[in-house]
Amino acid sequence: MTLALVVVAKNTNNVMVNKHIWIALLGIAFFSVSAFLIKDGGLTLRKSEEIQKLQDQKKAERVKLETKTKDGFRVLLLFTDDKAKADGIKSKFVSQISNEIPCEVEWDEPKFKVYAGNFYSRAEAVSLLYKVRGTFTSAIIVKTKIK
Numbered sequence: 001m002t003l004a005l006v007v008v009a010k011n012t013n014n015v016m017v018n019k020h021i022w023i024a025l026l027g028i029a030f031f032s033v034s035a036f037l038i039k040d041g042g043l044t045l046r047k048s049e050e051i052q053k054l055q056d057q058k059k060a061e062r063v064k065l066e067t068k069t070k071d072g073f074r075v076l077l078l079f080t081d082d083k084a085k086a087d088g089i090k091s092k093f094v095s096q097i098s099n100e101i102p103c104e105v106e107w108d109e110p111k112f113k114v115y116a117g118n119f120y121s122r123a124e125a126v127s128l129l130y131k132v133r134g135t136f137t138s139a140i141i142v143k144t145k146i147k
Helices: 015-035 049-068 083-096 122-132
Strands: 036-039 042-045 070-080 103-108 111-119 140-146
Touching: 070 083, 070 122, 083 103, 083 111, 111 122, 111 140, 122 140
Parallel strands: none
Antiparallel strands: 036 042, 070 111, 070 140, 103 111
16 A cells, blocks of 8 residues: 655745644544555454453443343332332232242332332233232233343
8 A cells, every 4th residue: 555645835934834734644644544444445444452342341231231131021019209108018018929029119200110020921920910909909010121
């Protein structure tokens, strides 16, 4: 690969301007040649190892987040403005229904929501809904992300 730079200076008295032009052009040429290689009509981008490491880390974090949650169903026991009430419903579920089924209080602005269970199918969620209906009369099944 051959790189040629030509600068025509009409005024030789202004040497400082010519130096700045040369420095700017050489800088542009250096970064252009070091960043890109032209091979067989194609353009290939060279990345530094540090940038590649950062991109790989971000990709791994995204994949980890995506694999952490999946589409599924949960039973929504209650939604309220009162955090203490939400915590009380969670305690009531754990003590009266099951301490083996996960029950969580989540803040979903502007309300606290109390969810029970993590189910891949709606049928599994329906069985829990029937189990809790006597105690939690306003419980419903919601499609959500599950862990």
